[in-house]
Amino acid sequence: MRIVGIAGSLRSGSFNAALLRAALEECPPGAILEIESIRGIPLYDGDVEAAQGIPARAAELKDKVAAADALLLVTPEYNNSIPGTFKNAIDWMTRPVADIPRVFKGRPVGLIGASPGNFGTVLSQSAWLPVLRTLGMRPWFGQLLYVGSAGKVFDASGKLTDAAIRQRLRNYMEGFVAFVSADAGTIS
Numbered sequence: 001m002r003i004v005g006i007a008g009s010l011r012s013g014s015f016n017a018a019l020l021r022a023a024l025e026e027c028p029p030g031a032i033l034e035i036e037s038i039r040g041i042p043l044y045d046g047d048v049e050a051a052q053g054i055p056a057r058a059a060e061l062k063d064k065v066a067a068a069d070a071l072l073l074v075t076p077e078y079n080n081s082i083p084g085t086f087k088n089a090i091d092w093m094t095r096p097v098a099d100i101p102r103v104f105k106g107r108p109v110g111l112i113g114a115s116p117g118n119f120g121t122v123l124s125q126s127a128w129l130p131v132l133r134t135l136g137m138r139p140w141f142g143q144l145l146y147v148g149s150a151g152k153v154f155d156a157s158g159k160l161t162d163a164a165i166r167q168r169l170r171n172y173m174e175g176f177v178a179f180v181s182a183d184a185g186t187i188s
């Protein structure tokens with residue numbers, strides 16, 4: 001089983017990229033988590049799309065997701081919602097509309113995130129839900145993982161040092177992989 005994980009931050013010290021790396025460490029045997037990022041995707045511009053088509057990096061990410069069994073979104077939170085940078089990347093990946101079934105429809109998707117605040121991306125994770133519904137994805141709702149106080153649970157090198165959060169991440173990955181396994185073959 002292959003899962004593509006995308007962290008929605010460009011910051012070199014990103015807590016969300018660190019959380020994605022920790023998810024790889026806690027991914028159960030038999031599943032492969034491919035670490036991806038939103039780097040290299042320009043701002044969406046309909047004129048660019050009309051003249052040049054889809055940017056190469058967005059097309060590459062689309063193909064990776066289309067070839068995978070599932071998608072894991074690791075989302076920061078900006079102003080109680082989805083960071084524009086992350087949404088922009090997904091927006092490019094939904095073009096052209098005719099490709100949405102190939103890339104997104106019916107595909108299992110997990111959603112986790114980290115922030116330095118107390119609420120750990122509760123609102124940005126909720127803000128993703130209408131997007132996932134629009135794309136016809138199959139979100140896993142079996143567990144919630146909101147990593148708050150991120151400055152305390154990762155060390156300076158971005159390693160997840162909080163044992164309780166690591167256990168919850170392990171549980172999340174085990175549950176998500178089980179969901180994706182049960183879902184195998186149902187992607188339309």
Ligand SMILES: Cc1cc2nc3c(=O)[nH]c(=O)nc-3n(C[C@H](O)[C@H](O)[C@H](O)COP(=O)(O)O)c2cc1C
Pocket residue numbers: 008009010011013014015016017076077078079080081114115116117118119120121
């Ligand atoms: C424009 C902006 C708005 C933010 N708004 C929120 C917010 O609403 N809630 C929150 O928990 N953190 C907020 N933050 C703080 C981010 O959670 C923090 O910068 C975090 O480190 C971003 O994720 P990253 O570490 O993966 O880059 C905001 C940061 C920025 C730059």
